[in-house]
């Protein structure tokens with residue numbers, strides 16, 4: 001039986017996370033469309049999976065819940081039968097949320113009493129063992145994520161982290177259980193349920209574990225996690241005879257125009273990528289303190305771009321070291337600093353579009369949210385993968401814009417150059 005209705009409905013708490021998940025589902029053979037926020041109408045493209053990108057990771061919990069429930073209801077109206085709440089593979093959140101509160105709200109709305117929480121993404125170095133999240137060889141709280149500007153992660157024990165965000169009982173599906181396969185994992189789900197556990201952190205150290213978890217979750221109405229746990233989901237639909245069309249990365253339209261890189265992430269990876277670019281190409285630094293003083297930094301950045309962009313792409317960045325970010329935050333406050341930088345990059349993106357830029361590489365999840373909103377993007381077609389977790393995309397409209405939305409911590413050191421090649425239609 002083939003279906004023209006979407007099967008899997010996904011809610012992502014940020015924009016780079018949404019493209020990461022969409023990329024994973026496309027690789028698994030699901031035709032996937034990503035929308036920016038809850039769309040007014042269903043995009044006119046066949047899709048097995050829909051991914052709604054929200055910017056709800058760092059907003060107050062009540063707002064994140066309201067946005068997520070609106071997304072869930074829209075996905076239900078489209079006919080989706082299983083739902084996925086996507087958050088960061090480094091579990092980015094604060095003690096106030098939003099992973100716990102949003103999961104609670106989605107469970108209540110769906111009338112379910114159990115789900116898993118699994119941010120593991122081994123291909124990008126995120127593994128979970130006995131509830132502890134590792135980033136490559138370091139525990140989460142020693143990985144650089146303890147310095148994140150908005151969601152510093154200072155505890156690697158995810159059972160503890162999630163328990164601080166919810167009154168629901170949090171449990172653990174340990175690695176030795178997952179290693180015994182899908183049936184053993186489902187038995188553990190049942191046992192945890194009988195103990196009153198509503199959310200279980202699930203260990204996973206390899207893609208094999210993620211395929212096992214995916215299979216074990218076939219009957220769960222709600223799954224929560226990073227993009228990794230979505231690895232095993234397409235096979236469930238295929239096994240049930242619901243996925244007959246062959247999904248593949250979309251052939252993106254040829255998007256001609258000027259190109260730019262915008263970086264608002266202060267992660268270790270983005271710092272290295274900015275340094276690599278600056279050694280060869282023009283770059284303009286945004287100083288948050290100058291923004292706070294009311295200087296017209298947006299006009300300065302656009303003037304810098306105007307002089308160069310017809311000859312070569314430029315980078316405009318706020319990326320800074322942890323000490324520099326802390327100094328700015330001390331002066332301005334965390335939220336104000338983040339907001340000023342995001343709004344500046346968003347205004348610069350809008351100005352650059354007016355100047356003929358059609359290829360945008362953006363680094364940072366919150367930053368991508370602000371930029372994509374300023375560009376009034378409504379939906380994205382998912383193209384080939386540039387680096388694990390980051391596909392090339394193009395807007396689904398008559399005059400497409402090509403976008404690569406890069407999670408702060410993803411991508412090789414030469415990611416910016418590589419992404420520009422992909423957005424230009426090359427894949428090497």
Ligand SMILES: Nc1ncnc2c1ncn2[C@@H]1O[C@H](COP(=O)(O)OP(=O)(O)O)[C@@H](O)[C@H]1O
Pocket residue numbers: 149150264265266267288318319320324325328329337338339340341342363364365366367368406407408409
């Ligand atoms: N130099 C800086 N000082 C203070 N805040 C900054 C600076 N550079 C970036 N930021 C803010 O840090 C946050 C980074 O978040 P995000 O864009 O999601 O990146 P990541 O993907 O690394 O999490 C944004 O709100 C951004 O505006």
Ligand SMILES: O=C(O)[C@@H](O)C(=O)COP(=O)(O)O
Pocket residue numbers: 014016017018020021087088089090092121226227364365366389406407408409
């Ligand atoms: O799961 C991940 O790591 C990413 O998909 C993600 O959510 C990225 O968030 P940012 O690091 O804030 O870009």
